[in-house]
Every structure is written in C-alpha cells, then in structure tokens.
Amino acid sequence: MPALPSRAAIARQPAGRHRTVSSLLSSIVGITLTTAILTATPLAHASADAIHPGHGAQASTLVRTTLGPIIGRDEGRSSGTYSWLGIPYAEPPVGHLRWRPPEPHRSWKEVRRAQRYGSGCTQPGRFFSPSPNGPFYDLSVRDGLQQPVGEEDCLTLNVFRPATSKRNLPVVFFIHGGSNVVGYSADPMYDGRELAKRAQAVVVTVNYRVGIFGWLNAEGLGDGDPLSTSGNFGTLDLIEALRFVDRNAxxxxxxxxxxxxxxxxxxxxxVWSLLVSPLARGMVDKAIPLSGGLSTAKVANARAYADRVIQAAESDYPSSGMRGVDLLRSLSADDLVRVLVKHKLDATPAVIADGTVIPSDPYAVLESGADRDVPVLAGNTLEEGKLFGSSIGAHKPSDYDRFTLQYSFDPDEPGALTVSDLLKDQYLPVDKPGGWNDAAAALTESIFTGINRDSLDALARSGNRSLYHYRFDWNQEPAPFDQVYGAVHAIDLPFVFHNFGRNVFSYAFSRQNRPGRLELSDLMIAGVRSFLTTGSPQHRGLGRTWDRWPASLVVDADDQHVHLGSVTDG
Structure with a gap:
C-alpha cells in the first residue's frame, strides 16, 4: 500500500497529480473492479490475497481500497447500481484533532461494511440539515432547526457506480451546499445512483467539516503549522477526500x-477554491460549479469573527477558568453550536484567503492560466434569491411552520393555500415594483449571478475556451409555490441527480408536471454525461448548439415538453 503523506509533506507536495505509484499498484495488486465487479468473478478467486466475506452474493461489491477492504450494496436488480456508503477517508476530527488538518484514516485489515451513510457533520439545524435522529431527511428536521445536529465524527464519503462491467468510467466528486455551515452527503437529493447509471459515471458524495469546525482562523491555533493556522479545515477535508478518490478511482x-x-x-x-488551491493542483480535470462562484473571506475578517466567537464563549462560561482557544477546545461540539446560535454567530466566514491553502489573491490565479485547460460547466437558476426570503423578512410563517407546511404539502392536492399565506403583505402582489419578484431578483444578482459572472470572466481572460453555462428556468410548481419559489436556488439539483422522491422540494413535483420535468432531467443529465467524457455538454438531444460563455443555454419545460433558449451574459 502506498505510504500516506504527513501534514508537513502535504504542504510541500508539488503541483502534479499523486497518481503514478497508486495507479500502478491498483492495477497490479489491488483487488479492483477489474478482478471482481467488472468480470463478475467471485473475489475469493481473484487474487492470492483475496478476502472471504462469507456472503457470496455481495462479493461483487468487495473492493480493496488503499485504506482497507470494504463491501458495499449490490442493487443491480433494483436500481442497476452498486454503492459504498460511509467510507471513512480521514480520522475523526475530535479531541486534539479538532481544528487540525485531516489525518488520513488508519488502515484496516478486516472487511468493513460500507452500507450505511455516515453522520452529517456537527451544525446548527436549518432546512438543509440532517434530522436530529441521524443522516436522514424526515419531518424531524424541523425539530432540529436552530439546534445542534450531526456529529463531529463525520469525515466519510459515498461511491455509486453502474452495476455493469464497464471500466475507466468518468468520476464525479460532488460537494454539497449549505453556506459552508450546514448540509450532509446523505441528503436524498444527492443520492448518486440515478446519476451514476444515467451518466455512466462513478459518483462520489462527501461530508466535510462545516461552520466553525470547518473554518476558524483564531489566535493560538496552529502552533506554527501553516495548514492549521490557515483555518481552512473544511477545504483541507475536501482535498483529503479528493486525494482518496484520486488514489482509489x-x-x-x-x-x-x-x-x-x-x-x-x-x-x-x-469547487472554485479547489481550482485555485495549490494543494489540489492537478487533481481536478473538469469542474461543474452550480449556483456559486469564487468567493473568499479575508484573514482579517475571519480573525475578527473568531474573536467574537471567543468573546461569546467567555461570556457564557465565565467560571470555566479557561479563555480563548483553550475554552473553545474544552466545549463539546453541541455546546459550541449553542453558543453560536445564541449569539447569532453561525454564519462562518469561509473560504479564507490565507495564502497557503487558498491564495491571497485567488482571482489572480484564475486569470493566470493555471486552469486554462480545465473545462467548466456552470449553472444558475433564474430565481436563486427566492430561497432566501428569511434574510429580508419576507416569509410570513416561522421556519418551523414553513418546513411543516412544505413537508406536508401534496402537490397533487394543493388545497386552498395562497401566496399571502406564505409572504408578507409588503411584498404583494409579487409582480409590483418593489414586490417579491424584484426583491428576490436583487438577491439573485448580489449573491449568485454576479459572482458567477466574475469567476467565469476571469477564467475566460486566462485563455480558457471550454466554458459553458446554463440558466434553469423551470417553475411549474403547483400554486402558490410557482410564485413564492419558482426557479429557486437548488431546485435544479433533483433534475441533475434525477431524484424526485421525498426531499426538501417535494412540494414541487406533481403528476401533472411529471412528463416535462422528466424530459428536462434526461436532457440535463445527457449534457453532464457528454461534458464528463468530452469536456463539452453538447449532445444530439439538444437539437441546437450549446454556445460557450458568455452565452447561456436556457433550460425550461412546461408540463409536457422541454423548451430551450439562449441568452448572453458577461
């Protein structure tokens, strides 16, 4: 097994890929899908060091990773996929490893079951958080709102692939959203089975430290170690997970x-931060950033935030006898989250332009040509800002009541719910000057489309000619959600993953709009599949040319059929 690098070695690594040794060993001595899944040969006969799981039917998902052997789920008959869930890629970041760079997980010899999702990382509960009961989406999510949910021991990833004999499939490494404060890889929107099967790809979804556990630049952290001093622990988690995928693909x-x-x-x-980080250089072949651009926090702002957190903790625990970082380390993860929520400090500055993990001038890196040869497929929804009504006090119900209402809503039996039940009067009617549509459009531009434009334009100035963008306009939800949310932030994800079961957007998906949305999902996944293999999302099913940035392909559908258009940005 290849030796895993120390933190100091990581800081010194050159820009190139870490592939030659691990790829060679994988092809020669590893128990790989070539000898197991891809040939349907029982693993016990695959090689001299094969593992005997005692479950012959599951041998098709027994894989020797660089850390140890794992056995996954064979759903070939039901979903046409194999999956491996909850694979640990780093040591639990607890105790002395809190606010330290991720340590590669210790290896194991016995077969490890990889059949259940790992816990989401500790976070203050929000709409896109896991349930207090575990890494699930259910009605109990509302009971965790503004409460600590998840676990510190959370650094796991999941792998999905078609249940076929194909090899050398493209790999998709997916990073969940949530303001870098919340979110979890087990969210049903991110179930990678359909995307893996339809795009003929290996799909990976990953947990990483979020919020204050993922990004904290505080005085006293690091002891001179530049990676710890950076505060970019969530970014370092993603780099470590990407390194595991690189070695084990x-x-x-x-x-x-x-x-x-x-x-x-x-x-x-x-995604953008990985493009500019010198520690991830060479490990990203293509990029698909959806509804986000290159955005970083200054060190001074991150340090000021850390100071406020310390002051809040000291005010809540005056008799602890501890101060500063020592006090923060002494608190349980849940108690620390309670401090943040109480003092309204749960909006953590991230990603931090520290000069080591993330360059001090990341846009200069984009413009330098370092990523000139990395194709990019970006996307935005037309009405991104409509998810963020709470930030301007537009929602009439509390978050608890709004979650309950949306979770219980039957899109095939809409009932008597109206726009005025959900939005405050000052934003109605929605299309009046200064109404909800205008307010949401301002949020869309200030938070999303402006930074997306800046990021793509910077790459274009570098000489990158493989830049593509889509605008997602689908708003066929049953009333009143067609006006309250419409083509809202993140609603394109169920289309990209082809996941229209129970999730935070279930209120939108009715029998009436099913033909059009399924056709649109198929078209979008076909574009992703083409991009993964060729670097261009162009495919025959479009019936038109997908022009490069600054043009955007407009994707939409009515209840029955897809509609495509084009606009020019930039």
Whole structure:
C-alpha cells in the first residue's frame, strides 16, 4: 500500500497529480473492479490475497481500497447500481484533532461494511440539515432547526457506480451546499445512483467539516503549522477526500485521469477554491460549479469573527477558568453550536484567503492560466434569491411552520393555500415594483449571478475556451409555490441527480408536471454525461448548439415538453 503523506509533506507536495505509484499498484495488486465487479468473478478467486466475506452474493461489491477492504450494496436488480456508503477517508476530527488538518484514516485489515451513510457533520439545524435522529431527511428536521445536529465524527464519503462491467468510467466528486455551515452527503437529493447509471459515471458524495469546525482562523491555533493556522479545515477535508478518490478511482472502475469536481451553492464555492488551491493542483480535470462562484473571506475578517466567537464563549462560561482557544477546545461540539446560535454567530466566514491553502489573491490565479485547460460547466437558476426570503423578512410563517407546511404539502392536492399565506403583505402582489419578484431578483444578482459572472470572466481572460453555462428556468410548481419559489436556488439539483422522491422540494413535483420535468432531467443529465467524457455538454438531444460563455443555454419545460433558449451574459 502506498505510504500516506504527513501534514508537513502535504504542504510541500508539488503541483502534479499523486497518481503514478497508486495507479500502478491498483492495477497490479489491488483487488479492483477489474478482478471482481467488472468480470463478475467471485473475489475469493481473484487474487492470492483475496478476502472471504462469507456472503457470496455481495462479493461483487468487495473492493480493496488503499485504506482497507470494504463491501458495499449490490442493487443491480433494483436500481442497476452498486454503492459504498460511509467510507471513512480521514480520522475523526475530535479531541486534539479538532481544528487540525485531516489525518488520513488508519488502515484496516478486516472487511468493513460500507452500507450505511455516515453522520452529517456537527451544525446548527436549518432546512438543509440532517434530522436530529441521524443522516436522514424526515419531518424531524424541523425539530432540529436552530439546534445542534450531526456529529463531529463525520469525515466519510459515498461511491455509486453502474452495476455493469464497464471500466475507466468518468468520476464525479460532488460537494454539497449549505453556506459552508450546514448540509450532509446523505441528503436524498444527492443520492448518486440515478446519476451514476444515467451518466455512466462513478459518483462520489462527501461530508466535510462545516461552520466553525470547518473554518476558524483564531489566535493560538496552529502552533506554527501553516495548514492549521490557515483555518481552512473544511477545504483541507475536501482535498483529503479528493486525494482518496484520486488514489482509489480505478478500484471502483473509474478513470483517475478524468475526475470532475461538482458542487452546488457553497459546494460550488468550494469547487472554485479547489481550482485555485495549490494543494489540489492537478487533481481536478473538469469542474461543474452550480449556483456559486469564487468567493473568499479575508484573514482579517475571519480573525475578527473568531474573536467574537471567543468573546461569546467567555461570556457564557465565565467560571470555566479557561479563555480563548483553550475554552473553545474544552466545549463539546453541541455546546459550541449553542453558543453560536445564541449569539447569532453561525454564519462562518469561509473560504479564507490565507495564502497557503487558498491564495491571497485567488482571482489572480484564475486569470493566470493555471486552469486554462480545465473545462467548466456552470449553472444558475433564474430565481436563486427566492430561497432566501428569511434574510429580508419576507416569509410570513416561522421556519418551523414553513418546513411543516412544505413537508406536508401534496402537490397533487394543493388545497386552498395562497401566496399571502406564505409572504408578507409588503411584498404583494409579487409582480409590483418593489414586490417579491424584484426583491428576490436583487438577491439573485448580489449573491449568485454576479459572482458567477466574475469567476467565469476571469477564467475566460486566462485563455480558457471550454466554458459553458446554463440558466434553469423551470417553475411549474403547483400554486402558490410557482410564485413564492419558482426557479429557486437548488431546485435544479433533483433534475441533475434525477431524484424526485421525498426531499426538501417535494412540494414541487406533481403528476401533472411529471412528463416535462422528466424530459428536462434526461436532457440535463445527457449534457453532464457528454461534458464528463468530452469536456463539452453538447449532445444530439439538444437539437441546437450549446454556445460557450458568455452565452447561456436556457433550460425550461412546461408540463409536457422541454423548451430551450439562449441568452448572453458577461
């Protein structure tokens, strides 16, 4: 097994890929899909060091990773996929490892079951958080709102692939959104089975530290270690997870030389951060940032935030006898979240332009040409800002009541619910000057489309000619959600993943709009599949040319059929 680098070695690593040794060993001695899944040969006969799981029917999902053997789920008959869930890629970031760079997980010899999602990372409960009961989406999510949910021991990833004999499949490394404060890879929107099957790809979804556990630049952290001092622990988690995928892609039937990093919202911000980070240089072959651009926090702002957190903790625990970072380390993860929520400090500055993990001038890196050869497929929804009504006090119900209402809403039996039940009078009617549509459009531009434009334009100035963008206009939800949310932030994700079951957007998906949305989902996934293999989302099913940036392909559908258009930005 290749030796895993120390933190100091990581800081010194050159820009190139870490592939040659691990890829060679994978192809020669690893128990890979070539010898197991791809040939349907029982693993016990695959090689001299094969593992005997005692479950012959599951041998098709037994894979030896660089850390140890795992056995996943064979759903070939039901979903046409194999999956491996909750694979630990780093040591639990607890105790002395809190606010330290991720340590590669210790290896194991016995077969490890990878059949259940790992816990979401500790966070203050919001709409896109896991349930207090675990990494699930259910009605109990509302009971965790503004409460600590998740666990500190959370650094796991999930792998999905088609249940076929194909090898050298493109790899998608997906980073969930949630303002880099909340979110979890087990969110049903991110179930990678359909995307893996339809795009013929290996799909990876990943947990990473969020909020104050993922980004904290405080005096006293680091002891001179530049990675710890940076405060970018969530970014370092993603780099460690990407390194695991880079080393193990071939063992799951993927192509380690064709890894596309995809993320949505804050996950898209993280995609851009990986493009500019010297520690991830060479590990990103293509990028798919959805609803997010390159955005970083200044060190001074991050340090000021850390000072406020310390002051809040000291005011809540005056008799602890501890101060500063020592006090923060002494608190349980849940108690620390309670401090943040109480003092309204849960909006953590991230990603931090520290000069080591993230360059001090990240836009200069984009313009330098370092990523000139990385194709980019970006996207935005038309009405991104309509998810953020709470930020301007537009929603009439409390978040608790709004979650309950949306969770219980039957899109096939809409009932008597009206726009005025959901939005305050000052924003009605929605199309009046200064109404909800105008207010949401201002949020869309200030938070999303402006930074997306800046990021793509910077790459274009570098000489990158493989830049593509879509605008998602679908707003066929039953009333009143067609006006309250419409083509809202993140609603394109169920289309990209082809997941229209129970999730935070279930209120939108009716029998009436099913034909059009399924056709639109198929078209979007076909574009992703083409992009993964060729670097261009162009495909025959479009019936038109997908022009490069600054043009955007407008994707939409009525209840029955897809409608495409084009606009020019920039």
């Amino acid at each position: 071939r063992r799951f039937g993927g192509d380690s030389h064709n890894i596309s990093v995809m993320g949505q919202s804050a996950g898209a911000v993280d």
